[in-house]
Amino acid sequence: MRLSRNILVKVTALGLLILVLYCLQTNVTWTSHLVTHNVPLEDNQSSNLRRIIPEASWASPQPLKSPETADSYYNVWSIFTKVTTNSPMRRKFRVFTESLMRHSTINLTFHVISDNQSQVIADAVVRLNSLKLNKSINVEYYDVHKLAQQLGDIVEVMSPRFSSKPGTYYSDALFFLSLGLHRIASPQQKFAVMLDVDTKLREDIKILFEEFDNFGETALFGLTPELTPVYRHVLYMYRSKNPETLFGEAHSKGGYPGFNSGVVLFHLERLRNSLEYDQIVSEDMVQHMTEKYSFKGHLGDQDFYTLLGMERSELIHPIDCGWNRQLCTWWRDSGYADVFDKYSRCNSTTKLWHGNCNTPIPEI
Ligand SMILES: *[C@@H]1O[C@H](CO)[C@@H](O)[C@H](O)[C@H]1NC(C)=O
Ligand SMILES: *[C@@H]1O[C@H](CO)[C@@H](O)[C@H](O)[C@H]1NC(C)=O
C-alpha cells in the first residue's frame, strides 16, 4: 500500500510538472488540464500524460531538415523501453541525458527508441534537463515494436546463438537492434553513436565523434574493449585447444578481451553501401563463426561484435577504454577473482562511466 501511494505521489508530481511545462509552452489554460490530472491513478494516468505531450513522430523517423548541416552528423541513439514497470531506469536516463547535454558543445540529434509509455517519461526528463541547463536538443522518437519487425531477419539469425533465453521477438530485438541501425536511421545520417542509458558522460560527446576521423578505410564500427573476463569464460573451449591464443586475454595485457556494446560508433554510410555486410550477418557466416570458436553467448549484439573482431578485425575500429569505463564486478565474484583486475584495468582518463549490472556510478 505504502509503495503504491508513493508511486502515486511521484506519478502525480511528474504529471503536474509536465503540465506546467506544457502550459508554459503553449499558453493553455491551467484549469482544463488540471481536471484531467485529478483523475485517480491506474493505467489511465499514462494515457493522460501522453495526451498533453505534443504528438511526436511515432510512425517513422522524420527526415532532418537540412541534410548537410551539422545536425545530420551528430546523431546519438539510445534505447529506452519498458520504463513504467522498471522505474530505476528513469533515474538512470536522467543522469545519462543530463551528462550528455551538460558537456555537449554541438547541435546533437538524440534518437530515442522507445515505447508509448516510456516515451512520455523520456520526453519529460529531456525537457527538465533542457530547462535546468538552458540548452536545447533535438529529439526524435521511434517505436520499438515497429523497428523490431523491420529487423526480424537479423534477430532470427542472432537470437539462438547470442541470447541466454530466446524469448519474444520484441525483447530479443532490443538486444540486436544496433546490428541493423543503418536500416533504421534516415539516409541523411552518415555517422551515429549508440549509448546505453546506464552510462554517464564526463566529456563532450563531440570528442567521441572525432574518432570517426581515425577510422581505417574499411572500418564499419567503432568499439571499446570489454573490461571483464566474460569472453575468457565463453571461449574456454577454444582457448584450451589453442593455448597460445590472445582471444579472451585481458586488454591491459595486450590481449583481445572482446567488445562491450555500451558504446558503439556506426559508420552508417559505409554500412549502407557495404556489399559484404548482409553476408556477414547471414545465417551461414554467423554459424561459421560460432562453430569455429565453439561460441555460445548471452550478451546479444556484443557477442556478435566480439566474434566479428576475431574474424574480420579490419571492420572494427578500436576505441580507448576510457570511453566505456565499465563498473560491473559480477565476474570478480563469480570465479574470476584472480584475473579480474587485469581485465578491468583501464589507465586512460574516464570519459564515460558505464554502470552496468546496476552498479552505482561515481558522482565525479
Ligand atoms: C547550432 O544550431 C544553431 C541554429 O541552427 C546555430 O546558430 C549554432 O551556431 C549551432 N551551434 C553549433 C555549435 O554548431
Ligand atoms: C502507441 O501509439 C501509437 C500512436 O499513438 C499507436 O498507433 C500504437 O498502437 C500505440 N502502441 C501501443 C502498444 O499502445
Ligand SMILES: *[C@@H]1O[C@H](CO)[C@@H](O)[C@H](O)[C@H]1NC(C)=O
Ligand atoms: C539561456 O541561453 C541563452 C543562449 O542560448 C541566453 O541568451 C540566455 O541568457 C540564457 N538564460 C539564462 C537564464 O542563462
Ligand SMILES: *[C@@H]1O[C@H](CO)[C@@H](O)[C@H](O)[C@H]1NC(C)=O
Ligand atoms: C598506460 O599504460 C601504458 C603502458 O602500460 C603506459 O605507457 C601509459 O603511459 C599509461 N598511460 C597513463 C595515462 O597512465
Ligand SMILES: CC(=O)N[C@H]1CO[C@H](CO)[C@@H](O)[C@@H]1O
Ligand atoms: C478517462 C479514461 O481514459 N478512463 C479509462 C481508464 O481505464 C479504464 C480501464 O482500462 C477504462 O475503462 C476507462 O474508460
